[in-house]
Amino acid sequence: MTFAVCPGSFDPVTNGHLDVFARAAALFEQVTVAVLINKTKSSLFSVEERIDMLREVVAPYPNVVVDSFHGLLVDYCRDHDIAVIVKGLRAVSDFDYELQMAQMNHRLTGTETLFVSTNPLYSYLSSSLVKEVATYGGDVSGLVPDILLTRLKERVDQVGL
Ligand code: PNS
Secondary structure (H helix, E strand, O other): OOEEEEEEOOOOOOHHHHHHHHHHHHHOOEEEEEEEOOOOOOOOOOHHHHHHHHHHHHOOOOOEEEEEEOOOHHHHHHHOOEEEEEEEEOOHHHHHHHHHHHHHHHHHHOOEEEEEEOOHHHOOOOHHHHHHHHHOOOOOEOOEOHHHHHHHHHHHHHHOO
């Protein structure tokens, strides 16, 4: 069995992430969507909320599970028999840092990284932009899963500008 991981902050998960999960699910027997626990970074949604939202949106994919991790991604991979990290590449601007991380992760434990080219529909999309647009009242429908739209609006209204 080859296991893969799609790591990230997912604050919140976007349709671009979902596209990567679906494509990874078609390639690997099991895919873990792993949410980074990063206590030094402020977030719109707590890790538990992000996990709940991710579980809802990956429900149609029986071989996708959701978990969280802290520390090094390669340690999480080793502890869970995960051989491959799957990432989406949106544009050249992603490439430099993603390549560095892929090379470092390979250097540390030999874990491979597989890049899938982001669907061009979502090449400009990021969680940060979604948060910014939603915060100022912009329409983010079609950019995040529909079942999250209300939750996102409620949260940005709560947090305020
Ligand atoms: O969605 P993000 O915040 O861009 O995801 C970044 C993430 C979680 C994939 C990356 O920061 C990561 O793997 N962090 C875990 C710590 C780690 O392993 N650092 C060394 C990377 S070479």
